[in-house]
Amino acid sequence: MLKNYLIVAFRNLWKNKGFSAINIAGLAVGLATCLLILFFVLDELGYDRYNEKADRIYRVDADLRFGGNHFVLAVDPDPMGPTLKKDYPEVEQYVRFRGYWNSFLVRKDNQNIQENNVIYADSTLFDVFTLPMIQGDPKTALVAPSSVVITESVARRYFNTDQAVGRVLTVNDSVPYKVTGVIRDMPTQSHFHFDIFISMASNPDSRQNIWVSNNYNTYIVLRKGADPKRLDAQFDGLVDRYLMPQAAQILNISADAFRKQGNFAHYMLTPLTSIHLHSNKTAELGANGDIQYIYIFSAAALFILLIACVNFMNLSTARSAGRAKEVGVRKTLGSLRQNLIGQFLTESILVSLMSLVLAMLLVELALGSFNHLAGKDMQLHLLDRPGLIGVLLGIALVVGLLAGAYPAFYLSSFRPIKVLKGVLSTGFRTGWLRSTLVVFQFSISIFLIVGTVVIYNQLQFIRHKDVGFNREQVLIVSNTQVLGKQATVFRNELLRLGGVEDVTVTGYLPTSSNRDDNPLFQDATLDPKKAISLQIWGVDEHYIPTLGMRMSEGRNFSSQFPTDSIGIIVNEAAVRLLGTTRPLDKNLYALRDFRGGNAPGNVQTLHIIGVVKDFNFNSLREVVTPLALYVGSAPGGVAIRMHTNDLPGLLDRVRNLWTSMAPSQPFSYSFMDDDFNRIYASEQRMGGIALFFASLAIFVACLGLFGLVTYAAEQRTKEVGIRKVLGASVANIVTLLSRDFLGLVVVSLLIAFPLAWWAMHHWLEDFAYHVSIGWWVFAASGAMALLIALGTVSFQAIKAALANPVKSLRTE
Structure with a gap:
């Protein structure tokens, strides 16, 4: 039939x-x-499922409100991981990552190669994530200071073999790191991708028991049968026990008063397998779906x-x-x-x-x-x-x-x-x-x-919205921190090139990921009721004109005014948060001196000299948040405003100038409009x-x-x-x-x-x-x-x- x-x-x-x-x-x-x-x-659904313990791995995220701003972060304080393992028996293990916005330069022969996928990690990395090791001992690979684990691709790039344990990587021209492990290249379906893992013991920003700063991506493994919701419910107690005493000491305020003012600090667990599709928080380790x-x-x-x-x-x-x-x-x-x-x-x-x-x-x-x-x-x-x-x-x-x-x-x-x-x-x-x-x-x-x-x-x-700055015809040269004090000389030489209109030296650009969030206070007593939380960027006097920004009130920084050393320029969002219609000449106060690091016991006075019109430095999915600019050194990049019909020729002249001043350093550049478009690549x-x-x-x-x-x-x-x-x-x-x-x-x-x-x-x-x-x-x-x-x-x-x-x- x-x-x-x-x-x-x-x-x-x-x-x-x-x-x-x-x-x-x-x-x-x-x-x-x-x-x-x-x-x-x-x-998309298969992300991070290659990990053997994927169903028991969670990331600790933060939900914070202070100074009129609300932050949802993929980072938390550096003691979070060790404390969770010590105080909560359901936590089997933890690992922390600490990233930095500047890239690493790794020496090969007589040249330096820029490596962007570099991260500091705890020695427990391999107890949490499944990263098969080709050579080395995963239990000890990241224990010692100045030790590093690299992927097989990096090993072949620098040593022409994946048997690289015992070899040395020289980073940033002077720091030697001993290779203690070589792992397989990371799977494509991972929410983070790193080629070089440096031991956390080498972290230059290593802190101990500092709960009021959130800079570490922390992952934990729960024991089999443990209830993540039960642990989630205990985070408020952890905050009261560890974070609030430090905050009260700094702000001279009780935990109850802190909360009554509308501030809060909450932490929660995000399942590893949910991160790629369900998380779009600040300080993610990569772009998610x-x-x-x-x-x-x-x-x-x-x-x-x-x-x-x-x-x-x-x-x-x-x-x-x-x-x-x-x-x-x-x-x-x-x-x-x-x-x-x-x-x-x-x-x-x-x-x-x-x-x-x-x-x-x-x-x-x-x-x-x-x-x-x-x-x-x-x-x-x-x-x-x-x-x-x-x-x-x-x-x-x-x-x-x-x-x-x-x-x-x-x-x-x-x-x-x-x-x-x-x-x-x-x-x-x-x-x-x-x-x-x-x-x-x-x-x-x-x-x-x-x-x-x-x-x-x-x-x-x-693509065409006025975002408050002119991103057309702007060339960005990265990693200019390697020039040191010669960054100013580099700027002056750039201005001699035909087709260059202006140049600013700073690592803080609207299209980069470099951010620095800090609280400022409206009186010298540091009253939390009068605190505002905002971005604080170190720039030079050429920043605003080079990027085509516009002043709403007041003036730009100028070398003719020595008092600008304590001057700041705020954006319109900051003025709205301050609740004033006359921001000029108003003083704000900081816990630290942004030009010289921490100043315990001292209060830094900052004087508003101008208001810049709001410009978007986050995705257009977010409103413009408060920001302050101060005159400070942040030589992580150079932005060059150009006006030329011979862009390839000008680019060659900039490259030649860079090579003459930094012969062993890679010339890394991008165009600001391309960087802007990459934000919306998804x-x-x-x-x-x-x-x-x-x-x-x-x-x-x-x-x-x-x-x-x-x-x-x-x-x-x-x-x-x-x-x-x-x-x-x-x-x-x-x-x-x-x-x-x-x-x-x-x-x-x-x-x-x-x-x-x-x-x-x-x-x-x-x-x-x-x-x-x-x-x-x-x-x-x-x-x-x-x-x-x-x-x-x-x-x-x-x-x-x-x-x-x-x-x-x-x-x-």
Whole structure:
């Protein structure tokens, strides 16, 4: 019986090659899209699961409020890890990371190579994370000061072998680190990626029992069976026991008074496997994903697959008139309905399997481009994933049954007497289910069109928004701290180059990750009630003009005013937080001297000399926060304002100047506009993926619309013939066949528009600064959908209108 089903199925598919090709292509595109999204989702969900203890590893995060500012951090105090292990028996082990914004320069021969993926780590690193070691002892590798563990790639880069234990890395021209371990390169699916781990004992900022500073990423391993919620509930007690006494001593205030003023310090556990998709806190160890995109793309995959199945149903029922007599003859000759259902389901599953094979080929062809678009490195490798093969076959079987169920039961229900008499009431106007499915298809497509337009507009808004500084034609040279006192000389020599307008020397730039958050007080008694928390950056007098910032009040720093050594410039957000309309000449007070480190027992007086207009130094997802600038040395970078038509030539001259002053140091540079765009690389990628999926959805939906037009044309062949004989023009026939379908698209617009507005409004709320969804977005999206539908409908309608009426009427 099955053999007969297959033979008949192949005959029917070959007989109707056009319909078969459309059917297979539509399902193949739907399946290929579903598979691409499936690979993407599995890749995103698989982050950090390579760790053997992944289900027991948690990161300790901070939720702080002080001085009018609220901070959600991925870092905490340096004693947090040791204290948790000492005081809480459910904590099995901990490890801390300490990163610095400046890169490390590692000596190779006579040159230094810039290494950015460097971190300080506790010796317990390998007790927490699964990082297979090629050479060395994981228990002792990071115990001794000046010891370092490197990846196999770094070992080969510097020593031409992965057997590098005992060798020495020279860092920043003078510091020798002994290689005590070589590990495998870190997996791609990790929320952090480091190539060099330096022992925490070498940390120059090593502190002991300082609870009021948050600079360490702390991870803990809970013992088997331990309840993380129970530990979470005990953090408030830990804060009262350790952090609040230190805060009270510094601020001269009790813990109760501290809290009554609206301040708080909370710590909580974040599961390791949730970090990549659910965490976007300050001081993350790397760029994370977003669970919202997983939901969006998973829904898109499901919808596109459903659209493809709907197409199959529409195209199958479009052939119902052609196969009605076949069904009538089969039933007359004794075929049972279940046999007919079996025949049609066999055809459906066969089409689904053929579509799966084509889909795999499409995925193989598209995976490289999709990887580039999504920033991934996914591979198909089906032979290495037998479980996935079974899943794919199961999907093909389910899709075949789902897509073929309605046509099978519908076609097998035809009554042979009516069919053989030519009485078959299957006109378009009675096909409410097919019409509903087309509305469903185009509602999804229009939803995706609106979403793509809004995402594109937001990305363009980000690209062109006035962020308070001019990022165009600004060259940034990094790691200028290696110049030491020669940084000023480097600046002066740069100004001699043609095309250079101005230069500022500072490591604090709006597009960098360098930040320094500190409290300032409005009176010399350091009353916490009058404290404000803000960024405090050391800059020079050329900072504001070089970056094209604008003053709101007061003046810029100037070497002609010696008192500027205690002067500061605040932004408008800081003025709002101060609650004053006359900020100039107001004094603020600090716990430390920012120019010379800590000054225990002393209070540093700072005098406001100017107010700079707000500029964005965080993502546009966040509002501009308070900031103060002071004249100080922070030579981590040099920003060069240029005006030249010969950018390559100027870049060569800057490189030559650098080489003459720092011959053994790498010339590391970037352009500020590129750095700005990298902040939104994730949004750019997701926008591209959304456009890709929207295009596929529209393509597959158009196939469904084509199926319905074909169905209607077949059902009304004789009507069209009679109308033409009676004098109807081609335009009349096209209008007749098109208006009902365009009506369905209009209904789809009415359904999709409010849903799209709600979803995109919710997405835009994640940005502090965003576009509004204007009426023109819906007008443009609707016009696009109508034009696409009209083009699809007109093609088949014109074909039907141009057909010779003699052929359709000669049997009447």
